[in-house]
Amino acid sequence: MTAADPLRHRLPAAVLVLIAATLLPILGPGSWVNTAIITLLFAYLCLSWNIVGGIAGQFCIGHSLFVAAGAYTSTLLSLTFGVTPWIGMFAGGAVAALMGVGIAWLSLRYELPPLSFALVTLALGMLGYLLASTLDVLGASRGLSLPIRGTPAMYQFRSDSTYYYVILAHLAAVLLFTIAVYDSRLGLYLRGVRDNERASLGVGIHVLRYKMAAMGISAFFTALGGTFYAQYLQFVEPHTFAGLTLVIEVILFTVVGGSGTIWGPLVGPLLLVPLGEALRSNLGDQTPGLHLFVYGVLLVAVIRFAPQGLVGLAGQVKSRIHIVLGRVTP
C-alpha cells in the first residue's frame, strides 16, 4: 500500500457523504431540519476536538472555552461595533487559537503526571464558565441576545435549511482538513506523539510544538462552531456555551464513534444525537434524563467491549468477514 492510497479512497467517501447530506433538507421531512442542524454541529465539534483529543491524544476537557470564545467574540463585535459575524467568527477563531496555544504551552511544557492536562483544562473550563457567569461585559448569567435582523450579511437566515448548509460547509471543511492532515507529516507526528511520546522525542520530533499546533487548530475550528451556534440560537449564555455539559457530550460522542480515527467523530454524533433527540421528544416528559442515561450506557459499553469505538469495531468485523471468506486483504 502506498502513502497516497488512503487519500484515494477516503476523499471520494467523504465527498459522497457530503453530497448525500446536501440533499437531506430537500428530501427529508421538514421537522428533521432542527435535529439535523444540531447533529451536524456536534459532528463538527467532535471532528474539531478529535484533532487534539483523539489524533494527538491530549485529553482536553476545556473546549467549552473555545466554543465560548467564538460565540462571545463574534456576538460582542456585532453588538458593540456592528461587525458582521462573518468576520467576527474569524476574530473568535483567532482568540481561541491563541488561548489554545497558550494553554498547551503552559500545561505541556513540563512532563506532568499522567492526566494532568485533562485536569488543567477541566479547571480552566470551569474558570471560564464562572467568569462568563460573572462578567457584566459578557452579560453575566443572563447572557447576550442578538437582535433579529434576518439578513444573511449579518449571518442570520430566515430559513433553517440555510443554517443547515452553513454548518454542513463547516463540517466539510474540518472533515477534509482531517483527511488531508491524517497521513501528512503533521498527522503522522501527532499520532506518533499520542502512541509513544518517548520514542517520538527520541527521533527528534519537537513534541511540544506539535501539541501546541494541534491545540491551536482544534481551538480555531471549535470557535467557528461557537459562532455558528450563537447565530443559530440568537443568544449567548454561559450554561449552554461555556458549561461542561457540551464538552462532555462532544467527548462522549467522539469516543463512542472512535476517538483518533477519521470517521469516528462523524459516526458517533450521527448515530447518537438523533437517537437522543428521538428519546427526548418521545419519552422526555415521563422520564427526563433517559437519553443521557442511554448515552452513558453506550459509552461504558463501547469503552469496555470495543475500545477502538464503533469505527474500530466495524473494522474488526470487516477483517473477520474477509478472513472467513478466505480473501484476506494484502
Place this chain on the structure above:
Amino acid sequence: MPIDIIAQATVQGLLMGAIYALVALSMTLIFSTCGLLNFAHGDFMVLSMFGAMLLFELTGADPYLSAPLLFPALAAIGALTFTRLVRPVLAGGHLAGAQLTLGLVFVQQNMLLMLFGGDQRSVPTFLSNRHLEFLGVILPMPLVVGAVCAVALSILLYAMLMGTDFGRQIRAIAQNGNAAALMGIPIRRVQTLAFALGIGLLGITGALTVAQFSVTPSSGLDFTLVALIVMVFGGIGHFIGSLVGGLAIGVAEGVGSLMLGGTAGAMIPYLILVLVLLFRPHGLLGER
C-alpha cells in the same frame, strides 16, 4: 469586615474542609493503587445520599443509622464496578479508565434523575435545626457531626495505611507497582479491596452529610471537582497532603466567598488547581 464573621467563615470552612478531605482521601486511595482518575467519584457519594434518603422514606431510619449499612452496600458496588468494568478497561491505559468514568457519571446521574426526579432534596436527622455555639461562632450540628466523623474516619484510614499489612501493601503498590508485584503482593486483590474501601467510605460520608448538603442527582460532579482539587493540591497519592489540602480548600472557599462574593469565591479552588498543577505538579507538600 468584623472579625467574628471571618471567624465564622473560617471555622465553617474548616468543617467543610474536613469532609472534603475524606472524599479526597478516598479518591487518592483509588487513584494511587488502581491508577484510575474517577470522574464518577462524587456520584458514588450522591448515590449513597439517595440511598439514605430512600431508607428514610421507606422505614423512617435516621441517616446516621443508615451509614453502617451504606458502607458495605457501596463497597460491594465499588468492588463490582472495579472487577467488571474498571480493571479490564484500565489495561488499555489511564485515559480509557477516565473516559469510562465519564460514562458512569452519565449513567448514575440520570438513573437517579429518572428514579427520583431533579428536585433538590435533603433528609432530616435528629440533629437538624440544632446548632452548636462556640466562642461566638454558631455552627449547624449536622455539619459539626459530619466533620467530626470525617476526621475520625480519616484518622482510622491513616492508621490502617501506616500500621497494617494491608495498608503497607496499598502504599507499596502506590509507590512502585512492579516492585510490589515482585514481593508477591496479590496486586489484583489489594486493588479490588482498596477500590471497594474507597467507594465504601463514600457510602458513609454520603449518609453522614446528607443532612448538611441539599442534594440533586447532578450534585456528584461538584464533589468530584472538589476532591480532584484537594487531591492535586496535596500531591497526588500523598495522604497527609490530601488531609491538609481539604482543610485549606474548605477555608479558602469559605473565606473567599465571604470576601469576594459567591461566584468569585467559587473560582478560587479552580484557580488554585490550575496554579498548583502548572507550577507545583507534585502538590504543595509533595517532594521532587
Place this chain on the structure above:
Amino acid sequence: MLDVHAVSASYGNIVVLQDVSLNVGTGEMVALVGVNGAGKTTLMKCISGLLAPTAGHVSFNGTELAGRGCEAAVTAGISLVPEGRMVFPRMTVLENLLLGASNPRARPKRDDTLRRVFDLFPRLQERSGQHARTLSGGEQQMLAIGRGLMAMPDLLILDEPSLGLSPLMVQETFRALKRLNGDGLTMLLVEQNVRLSLAVSTRGYVIENGRIALTGSAEQLADDPLVRKAYLGL
C-alpha cells in the same frame, strides 16, 4: 531446581530473547553475564513473572511458572532483587523488609527472618526507622537484598547488584552474597561486572543479543579467550 527451557520474549515487535535455556541446581551460585541490552533483565522478568514469555517454559522444582505472574513465582520460592533496587522510597527500612514477607509462605516466620536479615546487615537495623530514599546506594542495595530474603526464597536472583556502588560497597555486597550461598541459599547472579561475578560463582552463562552464547564452569569462562577479550579487557 530452576529450569528455563527455550524461552523467547519480545516487546511489541522487538524480539529481545530467543530460545534461551538455562538451569540452576540446588545450592549453586550461577552467574549470567552480558553487556547492557543483551536481554539479561528481560530474562529475569520472565523468570520472576513480571513478563510472560512468548514461547518456552520456566519451571521451578517441577512447577510451571511461565506467564503465571509474580505471585506464583514468589509462592514457588523465587525471589528477585531487581535492577535499580526498586526499594519503596517513602517507606521506612523496616516497612520495606516487612513487605518482603508478604507471601503466605514467609508471613508466619516473619519475625525470625527479620532477625536473620538484621544479623546479616546490622546497618539495616541501625537505620530501620529511616525512609528508604534517605539511604546511600549501598545501603539501598542491602535493603533490596534483605527484602528479597524476607520472602524466604529457595532461589535468590540478583539483577545487577553492583550497579552504581562504590568498589568498597561492591566488595561488601559480594561478601554477603558469598556468605548466603555458603549457608546453602541457591543464587542466580546477573551482572555486567564479569570478573567479580565469575570469581564468586560456580558456573556461568554468557548472553549476547538475546541468546546464550557460551556456558561452562566459572574457571572455563574466565579462561575463555573470547570472554577475556570481550568482557575482561585482556
